[in-house]
Amino acid sequence: MSIARFGIILLALYLIGCSSESSHHRDIQDEAYVLSLPTGFSQFDIPEDNPITKKKVELGEKLFKDVRLSRNENISCHSCHLETHAYSDTIARSLGTYGTSGVRNAPSIVNVAYKKKLFMEGGISDLERQIFAPFDHELEFDLMLDVVEQRLKQDPEYVRLFAEVFDTLPSIYGITRAIAAFERTLVMADSPFDRYFYHKDQNALSESAKRGWALFQSSKLNCTACHTLPLFTNHSFENVGLYEYYKDNGLRTATMKESDVGKFPVPTLRNVEVTYPYMHDGSMKTLDEVIEFYTTGGKSHPNQSPLIQPFNLTDGEKEDLKAFLLSLTDDSFVKP
Ligand code: HEC
Ligand code: HEC
Incomplete structure (x- = not known):
């Protein structure tokens, strides 16, 4: 299973590579999101092509909590990464779209912006790429991202939001970037x-x-x-x-x-x-x-x-x- 996931991620890397090369995508001017880093925390890397902006973060959070991202429209990222549990969940192995359990415990993604090697085998280096994994995984969302793209294009609110943030229709490019930008804002240390x-x-x-x-x-x-x-x-x-x-x-x-x-x-x-x-x-x-x-x-x-x-x-x-x-x-x- 892990090997299958690894292969899928390589495919995802290829796909994402293509989208970032096409120059017609551009981020529309939006207000910068001001991150206040807790005392003791250094600045983390933010990819040049994905600045954190206010509307993008709002869109990312909406996507993060949207069950339409899963095949049976029953789970979202937030189902396994719950805010009240520091964006992790409470069961040993998280449940996917078919209600069956996966193979690993969902980690907390608070402060995940500081991680350079994602996943338990450390195979992925940035959040934009990580987002492909739950979609392709049959024990998680099990849905092709282009189907998600089609679903979101039917929703006038998403059409408006993607136009405002990316100047495009809902796209895989925008979905991965908006969610990653939202995840980078989860920098918190007030204990x-x-x-x-x-x-x-x-x-x-x-x-x-x-x-x-x-x-x-x-x-x-x-x-x-x-x-x-x-x-x-x-x-x-x-x-x-x-x-x-x-x-x-x-x-x-x-x-x-x-x-x-x-x-x-x-x-x-x-x-x-x-x-x-x-x-x-x-x-x-x-x-x-x-x-x-x-x-x-x-x-x-x-x-x-x-x-x-x-x-x-x-x-x-x-x-x-x-x-x-x-x-x-x-x-x-x-x-x-
Ligand atoms: C050699 C490095 C190392 C040392 C030393 C170490 N840990 Fe860990 N700790 C880990 C690793 C790696 C894991 C995860 C292991 C796994 O998932 O199989 C872990 C897991 C944990 C967890 C579970 C966290 C979670 O979210 O699952 C706790 C709690 C913890 N360690 C506390 C401690 C305490 C207390 C000590 C000192 C007695 C300690 N650790 C010493 C590396 C270390
Ligand atoms: C079915 C439950 C489930 C869903 C849905 C899910 N995740 Fe996860 N997530 C996990 C598990 C389990 C892992 C650990 C997997 C591993 O390391 O192989 C994980 C790992 C991650 C990591 C890597 C964290 C680290 O410390 O390396 C990030 C980031 C993440 N998920 C974000 C997301 C986002 C964004 C979504 C929605 C697009 C999402 N997850 C959907 C269960 C889930």
Whole structure:
């Protein structure tokens, strides 16, 4: 399945290549969207041919939430990337247009603009290209994008919006760019931890969460070796020793190297309270389970990172570590 998806993405790359070469497409003048980056966050790359503008973002959000993008008109991007769950979902393997489950856990796409290697095998480098995947996937939308284009052309409101934003009829070119522009605006970091760490508010964290933060960075736990500030990921791919035998090979699917079996992207821990279940396959339901897993040092696998080692924690320390993880929830949008 993953290999099939990879082939489809290559086709998508070819198609998108064609559209961006045709010079009659141009972005109409629209007001620039002013992104306010949280303290500690650097500017991310924005493709030159897809500036973020106000109307484009509105169109992108409308498309993101539109069920007409799926074959049976029953699911949208938002069905698997729900705002209240930091744009992830709550089931181990997300349900597609036929109500059947896919193969992986939907990741949070908050702050996804900072990711240079998308998907769990890291095979895609930009959001415009990523958008082809759910359409072609029989366990997700399962609908050709040109059918979507036809559907949207029947809707006078979309005709008006695409004319305003892209000066064209609804098109694959515009669909992918508008959704990508919307996704780039999901840059958010307004959690108790941010108020404590970046804005120096000593009262923003409980004493327990402060002790948890100290443990998290300690040489004993060494979580910050991979989950680094500000996104709590260093964007590398690592095998944490979840299994002795992996059903899903992760990075190897893209590289075909045995040394990459079981390597998955280090996930952001921002909003981890609401992005359950955890791990690439959603196999752990609670943060307690994840903490328990790390104390055991995981399963031995030839590719397991040497940074994952067993350690002992008292029950109180486990609670502290969890309190710290819970302080990473952005209460401005997840829990307004
Ligand atoms: C049926 C559920 C489902 C739907 C519908 C869906 N996604 Fe996803 N999405 C997932 C899953 C599962 C993954 C992880 C797949 C993988 O890595 O192979 C994912 C991955 C992604 C990623 C990559 C994130 C990362 O960290 O690498 C982005 C971006 C994304 N989706 C955006 C979208 C957009 C935009 C749409 C609508 C056009 C959409 N998704 C529709 C389930 C879904
Ligand atoms: C070697 C790098 C590395 C280290 C060190 C590390 N992690 Fe992770 N962490 C990962 C990777 C990779 C995953 C995803 C694994 C997967 O999906 O199979 C992950 C997953 C997680 C998750 C689940 C997040 C989600 O959304 O699914 C949590 C929570 C977590 N780690 C917390 C910690 C804590 C706490 C520590 C310290 C005890 C720690 N990690 C140490 C790499 C690391």
